[in-house]
Amino acid sequence: MTAPLRTAAGDAIDRSKSIRFTFDGTSYTGYAGDTLASALLANGIHLVGRSFKYHRPRGILSAGSEEPNALVRVGLEGYSESNARATMVELYDGLTAYSQNAWPSLRWDMGAINNRISRFFPAGFYYKTFLGSAAIWTRIFEPFIRKMAGLGPAPTKPDPDSYTKRHAHCDLLVIGAGPAGLSAATAAVASGARVILVDENARVGGQLRASQSSIDGAKASTWAEATAATIKSAPGCRVLSRTTAFGVYDNALVMAVERVSDHRGTGVPGPRQRLWQIRARHIIVAAGAHEQPLRFINNDLPGIMLASAARLYLEQYGVLTGRQIILLGQDEETRALLTAAGAQVTQLSRETTISKAVGGNRVSALLIRDAQGQKQKLKCDCVLMAGPWQPAVHLHSQAGGKTVYDEQAKAFLPVGGPAWLTSAGSCRTPLSTAQCLIDGRTVTDRILSDLGYSPTAISRPSCHDDGVQLAAEVPVEDGAKAFIDYQNDVTTADIDLAYREGFISVEHLKRYTTTGMATDQGKLSNVAALERMAQRLNVQPGAVGTTTFRPPYTPVTFGTLAAHDSGDLLDPIRETAMHGWHIEQGAEFENVGQWKRPYYYPRSGETMDDAVRRECRAVRESVGMLDASTLGKIDIQGPDAVRFLERIYTNAWAKLEIGRCRYGVMCSEDGMVMDDGVTARIADDRFITFTTTGNAAHVLDHMEDYLQTEWPDLKVYLTSVTEHWAASVVTGPRSRDVVSSVVQGIDFENDSFPHLAWREGRIGDVPVRVYRISFTGEMSYEVHCPSPSGRAVWEALYKAGEPFGITAYGTETMHVLRAEKGYIIIGQETDGTVSPVDLGLNWAISKKKPDFIGKRSLARPDMKRTDRKQLVGLVPSDRKTCLEEGAQIAIMPMQQAPHPMIGHVTSAYWSEILQTPFALALVKDGRQSEGERVHAHFDGKVIPCEVTKAVFYDPAGENMNG
């Protein structure tokens, strides 16, 4: 069964393959190679949607990606995609498509009432109507607008498709495989350059697909296919069809989306789309031009479309767009082709004025005044508009290029732009097919020499030049419903209103009327809007200017942009060597940067509080274990290592003996605490420095930066060994019993291996370094081993601890225990405005050293102020209520805002050993306030607290010195 409007022609379709599809629930037939638009037109269907604002019936306007009207929803459930352009959707068996913005049906749409009352909805009516309080806006106006606005629903199910990415590089990227692009790519390939040619359509050729010209003796579309095949077979070259270059970025980076399997249907194996990131040495934009509609009253009726589109439907798909056609243009070839295909074609004389189009869901006649001013009604079922051709300057503009208005072309042409991007063919200026072939070649020859290739001597494609097709000059009568922007329902009257109300700047015009916005980005409306405004202002359109085009050229799905970076791959998860053990033990994890660190290890039935209390008790009473592998570790070597450390840290290092460790604080140049940690002396000229987990990379960069730029005279080399060493902390009164029973080759007697010392030993044949460092206040041993043995060493230690009830603990318990000792955490007690003095770390600031980073800043008068916020302890007076981190502190309970606050809580926990809540806080002049009562404010609560020293447990340090 042949659809009513099929002709005998059609390069793109395979008549042996019938394809069934549905539109709004009705089943139709098309052919393989059809687009949804061509198949609907073949079935005589022009009405495919309702417009955004006035719900006017709309048809298929174009045959390409510039389509503003024929937006449909395709696919079901998770595969559903709204606002797909029917002109770009390729037909596949079982394709399901729906019209949008119509209820209860496309033909009888309630929303069309908007069209009747449209005088109440002029441009900017939002700004004039929806006034009032915020409450009215959120309760009434916004829900109303949300319900009315928008085209098509978002899918409610997860997207079942997969997407991928690819990086590619080339000498020359050619965008657009029309006559200019093919000619350019051919010349570049012949000279040996690496070429990538991309084209957004299923078939290469651009306008050649609808051309009657012959090139090198072959039909234009056949020549295009053969040429693309030659380019594709060249080494290192690619031809990517169904690929839209949608964004141009600095240094010739182009983003393109390849629709890999959209045309094969849903649920097919492999990725649906691929995001290409192409880095080219040079880009040729040969994206062609868009034929523009003409502006007359009711120019949006279904059946009124672009003349070039009608030709493409005829040549590519064998589809006649109507039987009684009025052609608004002087193009004899198009007339002849349509007539030959069986249509009755009328062309208007130059003296005719168009009054308006009439019709309901399809154009039925054109009302005109002839040369004598007589009204006439010309019956028709299709009107073809041959307007001026506007070069697709979008990518040129994205790259920073400008445009100038050309009177003769009635279009904005590209000028300027970066040296690495060139426009060619009708993307540069209106050209005939033959001229495009020459232009592509000429432009390429020039670029190739710049790229270091010799232009080839291959002959130019030969083609008869039948000159540039000029736009129709059709006088029209003015009226309210002559549409400028089809997708946003902007009419000439809206532009006029913007003019009258003073929105004459191009940027204001765009935002006030919304012309040029939405998914088509005004490909068929920008020029007309600017011309209309220029006409009102009585200036040349060039003087009005254009807005800047921004990516994407056509809409891109989020799935493609995300590709593999979703789900479990959204962000890397960093794991320590012991990660598997933590999982087996049922640990809950905490994200620390990208690291997953055990947060606590709940036993069955335990809450987090229960678990943390149990873990705290175990460490204080017996022994616990912590995975500290994530700490940053930097190997520092060289004869100047001591001098280097003296400058990096606030404290002194010269006297640190080999085999000993020391806590250090480092400041930024502003004298504020940047990081802290322990450094151990491995040899006379070698140290290992530990940093906080979060600052590992930053501290290494900071150190390397100073070595390379400030102190190149220092003989020091740094190496990151963070991931080389896995670290198991064994801490608690019984830690020595545990560690000494497993580690060989070390004398663990307190005198020979005291607190803040380190020793080398082994467990089995694994070499270990044991550091006696305590972050809990208990006797502690950190056992470091090469990471591949991390889990084995951890398990050996754990097993040895079982007789003592050894308990693995996580970061929460670690935080509680260190806070009981008043040990700070970078990023918790510090925020970049806290100095070592504020933290009470004066003892760690050397008075003797000539210099260290931050020394001068620490001498500033502001640092000597006594009312700076200082680290103190807080104990809630009721001994029951835990404070919250971030709680604000005032001396008296707040009666009424504003109220002077003197500080804030930085850490707050329940102390299991002391059986009381406690907190660390930064309080103005805090150290002088010891013993005084203050009030913490949070969650509407006011909790009286006493200010204490910032140490709660074992202030003398007897436990850790063991």
Added chain:
Amino acid sequence: MAESVLHPPEILVSSDNLIISRWPDKAMLDLRLSPVPETQQHIQNAIGCILPADPNSFVTSASLRIGWLGPDEWVMTGARDAIAQAEANLALHLTDVHHSLVDISGNRSCFSVAGADAVNLVAVGCSLDFAGPTFESDLCVQTLLARAQVMIFKQRETQSFEIYPRRSFSSYLSLWLQTAAREFIDQGNSETIF
């Protein structure tokens, strides 16, 4: 313990056009020094070859592979005993030279990617040009693969890759490689550039 036992590689993906494996950790040294001619002579005496001077290149001696990481930094990989031998010999010959020589064997995991689509797979997540003329040599580069910092050795002869992420990124990269490989396996056809 586990460290001294050699494991066979774990095959993650195996098809006609793509083989992805995870290898047991390779022994690795990081060497930093100023590569003046006298020092290069010491290196030659210690390990039988000199340090590569070309940025992002690597050289191979009988038992070692030495990659250029920076103007004053190199990485050496090899079997555990070869690395131990190199470490001892270098320490001996560089006594009078300011340098740092650090065992970083635990720092990184090792994946290999081979097959006709190896270049394409790496191009899914890495912005470097491994297919172009400037990269037709043995390469040692530090870059990003997906969201993981990696060191990549690419062998010119086999057009295959050894990829070394920081070991904490090992699970992430393993999952990423297997996910990204799907498009090459699903289609069942190799897509090569050259």
